[in-house]
Each structure stands twice: as C-alpha cells, then as structure tokens.
Amino acid sequence: MSDEEAIALIQRCPSLQGLGPLNSFGTRAEVWRVTPDTILKALWKPDESYMMELASSKTSIPIPKIRRYITWEGTQYVFMEYVDGSDFYEIWPSLSLWSRFMVAWTLRGYIRQLRAIELPNPDIPGPIQPSGAPLKCQGHYFSERGAGPFHSYSAMTAWYNGRSRLTNVLRNPYIRDLSMIPEPTTFFDDSMPLVFTHGDISPNNVRLGKDGTVWLLDWEMAGAYSQWFEYANMMAYDVDEPEWGWPHGVRWFIPFIAGWYRKQLSFLVKNATGIGHYGFEGFD
Structure with a gap:
C-alpha cells in the first residue's frame, strides 16, 4: 500500500461508521473498517503500538497484527488486521x-x-x-x-x-x-x-x-x-x-x-x- 492509497483510505473515514458501541457523548471510537480484513485507528498515544508489539513478542496473547503506520495532518494512524x-x-x-x-x-x-x-x-x-x-x-x-x-x-x-x-x-x-x-x-x-x-x-x-x-x-x-x-x-x-x-x-x-x-x-x-x-x- 502506497502513502497515497493509505491517505485515500483515511479521507474516506468520515463517511464510515466507527467500530464499537456509542459512548456517553453519542460518538464511537476513531476506529474504522476500511477493507474486509483491515481496520484503521487514529493513535493519540504513539506508545500504544510499542506496547502491542511488546506484548505480542513476549506472550501468546492473540493481538491484531499491525500492518503499517502513517502520519497525516499531524495525526498518526495505524492499519491493523480486522478480527472477525x-x-x-x-x-x-x-x-x-x-x-x-x-x-x-x-x-x-x-x-x-x-x-x-x-x-x-x-x-x-x-x-x-x-x-x-x-x-x-x-x-x-x-x-x-x-x-x-x-x-x-x-x-x-x-x-x-x-x-x-x-x-x-x-x-x-x-x-x-x-x-x-x-x-x-x-x-x-x-x-x-x-x-x-x-x-x-x-x-x-x-x-x-x-x-x-x-x-x-x-x-x-x-x-x-x-x-x-x-x-x-x-x-x-x-x-x-x-x-x-x-x-x-x-x-x-x-x-x-x-x-x-x-x-x-x-x-x-x-x-x-x-x-x-x-x-x-x-x-x-
């Protein structure tokens, strides 16, 4: 996936419904299913991805695999596998x-x-x-x-x-x-x-x-x-x-x-x- 393709998927997100339940403010988490087997998440804490990788490398816990990162307009995004x-x-x-x-x-x-x-x-x-x-x-x-x-x-x-x-x-x-x-x-x-x-x-x-x-x-x-x-x-x-x-x-x-x-x-x-x-x- 090129940077241009990744950014195009990010730009589609406002038209997609976020995953997960509605919170008390009536909104959902900034996580979207952008392809049948891929989700996109906005990262507000960059250390989250490191902790996922640390847990994945040291345990047998099933954790979604990270596919790539991209920073766009000041926000870091991560593409991960979608768990059906x-x-x-x-x-x-x-x-x-x-x-x-x-x-x-x-x-x-x-x-x-x-x-x-x-x-x-x-x-x-x-x-x-x-x-x-x-x-x-x-x-x-x-x-x-x-x-x-x-x-x-x-x-x-x-x-x-x-x-x-x-x-x-x-x-x-x-x-x-x-x-x-x-x-x-x-x-x-x-x-x-x-x-x-x-x-x-x-x-x-x-x-x-x-x-x-x-x-x-x-x-x-x-x-x-x-x-x-x-x-x-x-x-x-x-x-x-x-x-x-x-x-x-x-x-x-x-x-x-x-x-x-x-x-x-x-x-x-x-x-x-x-x-x-x-x-x-x-x-x-």
Whole structure:
C-alpha cells in the first residue's frame, strides 16, 4: 500500500461508521473498517503500538497484527488486521456456563503472561516505551488530563496519597488551611511490584473470533502499574450498563481472572474525588 492509497483510505473515514458501541457523548471510537480484513485507528498515544508489539513478542496473547503506520495532518494512524467475530458484551449472554468459564480461564492466563514480562525499567510506572523513560499516566484512576510523568514508583505512591488528602479538602468545606486536614487512615498500596498491565480489559475490548479465539484489543491504557490495577480497571465498568458495562454475571469471574484486591480498590473509590480532580497541585 502506497502513502497515497493509505491517505485515500483515511479521507474516506468520515463517511464510515466507527467500530464499537456509542459512548456517553453519542460518538464511537476513531476506529474504522476500511477493507474486509483491515481496520484503521487514529493513535493519540504513539506508545500504544510499542506496547502491542511488546506484548505480542513476549506472550501468546492473540493481538491484531499491525500492518503499517502513517502520519497525516499531524495525526498518526495505524492499519491493523480486522478480527472477525463478536465483542464480549454481544456474545456473553449466549454462552453456556462452561464457555463462560473457559473465556474467564483464558483471560486469567493472558494476565499471568503479561505480569511475567520483564519491564524495561521495573521502577517507573506508566506507559512503556523502548527507552524506559517516564510518560504521563492515563486511565480510569487518573484525572482527565492524566498524571505524572512519574520518575519512580514512590512518586506515583506519593501522588495517590496526596490525592487522598485532597479528597478530604474537597469534601470538607470547613478546612481553611492545610493544617486542618485530618490525618489519612488509608494509603495507596505499593507493596506489590509494577507489572505489565493491559489497563482496559472491558466488554468491548475483548473479542471472540469466529473460531472461539479470545482476542485482546485496544492497548491505549497499557503500561507498568501495580499488580492489582488490572482488577481495579476491570471493576471500573458498571454491571448491566448496555454495551459499556459488564453483562450480568461477569463480575463473579473478575477476581478469578485478575485476582481479588478489594482493599486496594476501596482506596481508589473512596478517593475518587481527589484522584479525578486535575487542579490543586502540590498535595503530593
């Protein structure tokens, strides 16, 4: 495929319907099926493709093959193979109990493989790139603008504990200076190592191929995070929310798939106000 042919496909995208479900804004992801066996995706985080290639080279996880990149009008695009099949949220209700267990068992194995990958820099959290230098963290448990970059695991821990203090300030209108902030009673758990984490195993990022193969899609939120982050990220999706939430019965499988870390998740949920706020820097 020449550059001219690739650009022509990009220019066709506005006339095509994006893949995946509608989000809360009534739009779809910037992913389009441009030929019967090829999709095109706009990359807003160039490190995503490196993490896909790293996971592909170090594990047996089925991940769509990258065919080529092109930058056009300031945006990087990637052409990948199209996986013919059904998204998790579409097919789950029709699966037998045994088939559901086998999907869960497969995802459990994928997470174990990811956790076994040797990180370029085992003490730097966040998205992974060849140099190992830190990049800004983004995902369910960061603000809309992200956080960091963190130059060490301890720096990310300090940020989260600072967000806990900020939550106390935002929820208590009577606090007028920092000396009035109550001492925290819960803290971010950094007792487990940083591991390679997909970061967004969700109802529309797991796809079952026509032959029953379980594929993992959309590695935009992947990176090096605390071992329990995969569980927390999976639990971020509400039950029974059409298309975006886990279908009924899935949450029973999540601890089996990713481990059970209720205490760590409780810290994130309890401090969601501060974590999600992108102002008031200086609380770490």
